[in-house]
Amino acid sequence: MIRKNIKIIALCALVILTVCVALILRTLRHESTYETSFFAMDTFMSVKATGHNPKASVEAVRDAIMALDNDLSVTNPESIVYRLNETGACVADDDLIFLLNKSAEARELSNGAFNISVYPIMKEWGFTGNEFKVPEEAVLNDLCKALSVAEISYTNSGEPVKLSEGTMIDFGGIAKGYASKIAGDIFAGHKIKSALINLGGNVYAIGKKPDGSLWNVAVNSPDETHKYLGILSLSDKAVITSGGYERYFEKEGVIYHHIIDPSTGYPARSGAQSVTIVSDDPTLADALSTALFVMGLDGAAELWRSNSALFDFIFYDDKGNLFITEGVKDVFSSDIAFEVIQK
Ligand code: AMP
Numbered sequence: 001m002i003r004k005n006i007k008i009i010a011l012c013a014l015v016i017l018t019v020c021v022a023l024i025l026r027t028l029r030h031e032s033t034y035e036t037s038f039f040a041m042d043t044f045m046s047v048k049a050t051g052h053n054p055k056a057s058v059e060a061v062r063d064a065i066m067a068l069d070n071d072l073s074v075t076n077p078e079s080i081v082y083r084l085n086e087t088g089a090c091v092a093d094d095d096l097i098f099l100l101n102k103s104a105e106a107r108e109l110s111n112g113a114f115n116i117s118v119y120p121i122m123k124e125w126g127f128t129g130n131e132f133k134v135p136e137e138a139v140l141n142d143l144c145k146a147l148s149v150a151e152i153s154y155t156n157s158g159e160p161v162k163l164s165e166g167t168m169i170d171f172g173g174i175a176k177g178y179a180s181k182i183a184g185d186i187f188a189g190h191k192i193k194s195a196l197i198n199l200g201g202n203v204y205a206i207g208k209k210p211d212g213s214l215w216n217v218a219v220n221s222p223d224e225t226h227k228y229l230g231i232l233s234l235s236d237k238a239v240i241t242s243g244g245y246e247r248y249f250e251k252e253g254v255i256y257h258h259i260i261d262p263s264t265g266y267p268a269r270s271g272a273q274s275v276t277i278v279s280d281d282p283t284l285a286d287a288l289s290t291a292l293f294v295m296g297l298d299g300a301a302e303l304w305r306s307n308s309a310l311f312d313f314i315f316y317d318d319k320g321n322l323f324i325t326e327g328v329k330d331v332f333s334s335d336i337a338f339e340v341i342q343k
């Protein structure tokens with residue numbers, strides 16, 4: 001008993017000592033923490049970093065995300081994407097090429113569940129101007145046919161991007177992930193090793209907390225029953241969630257949400273309430289969160305089994321069941337019972 005107590009006291013002392021050493025080192029290195037919040041991409045964002053002169057890096061991140069928002073907006077007549085959709089052509093920049101490549105990768109991985117060319121369908125449902133309506137089935141069928149032959153041709157930055165007749169694109173399902181990636185690049189350029197990027201609940205945890213421990217990231221809950229679905233303890237990972245609850249309208253008692261199944265033209269009814277992706281790659285994580293929401297649990301599990309090095313997921317279904325993949329089982333804790341999906 002006495003030995004057990006001594007062990008506990010020694011352990012506590014070690015933890016306190018580690019934290020003190022981390023704090024002393026931080027002071028000696030002239031490190032401090034800076035945090036800012038702002039509104040972009042239709043959501044509240046907060047970015048914080050610890051290191052030498054973190055203010056400059058955090059402000060550079062904020063400015064970059066605001067600029068990206070302007071470039072990618074489908075409604076701002078000044079944006080590159082707006083111009084591309086209106087005229088069918090524009091000159092590519094690095095952001096556009098990266099996003100087109102990553103979107104193509106996600107489309108291929110998900111067998112078409114992720115498709116940036118769903119934009120005409122989003123528009124038809126009124127998700128663009130918030131003038132919601134349930135389109136005629138025949139109109140959706142025609143739009144799905146057009147989507148199946150939509151083409152985006154491009155080569156490199158500085159060269160033209162061209163859309164086939166009737167094609168329009170929207171990076172809404174991937175833009176926040178890419179914004180996180182850009183933030184990560186800026187922090188790396190400023191030699192910031194500890195930062196937390198929270199873009200409306202989509203989190204990219206860089207390095208570890210300033211005291212050297214892992215970041216604790218809450219997984220968003222889509223319903224009122226739970227404040228959050230669980231906590232992930234991790235470093236250098238993006239945690240990105242998609243859910244129908246994030247944007248929807250109700251008509252005659254039916255809920256219509258903003259994640260479209262490209263094979264039907266209707267909001268995906270895959271049995272998902274929310275899907276969270278955990279990955280080293282924030283851009284891919286964002287695209288896959290949307291894709292897996294469309295694919296449903298079986299499709300998500302199948303995709304994960306052949307790509308488990310790329311991502312893990314947390315799937316909350318519409319009956320309140322929680323599933324997580326094997327790769328996050330040791331870093332996820334929850335009050336809710338969950339099933340672990342094995343390879
Ligand atoms: P997220 O919250 O990341 O799942 O993104 C949802 C947004 O992605 C929507 O508001 C649309 O702008 C866009 N979107 C909807 N359905 C799809 C889809 N099947 N593939 C790609 N983007 C989509």
Ligand code: MG
Pocket residue numbers: 172173174242285286287288289290291
């Ligand atoms: Mg997404």
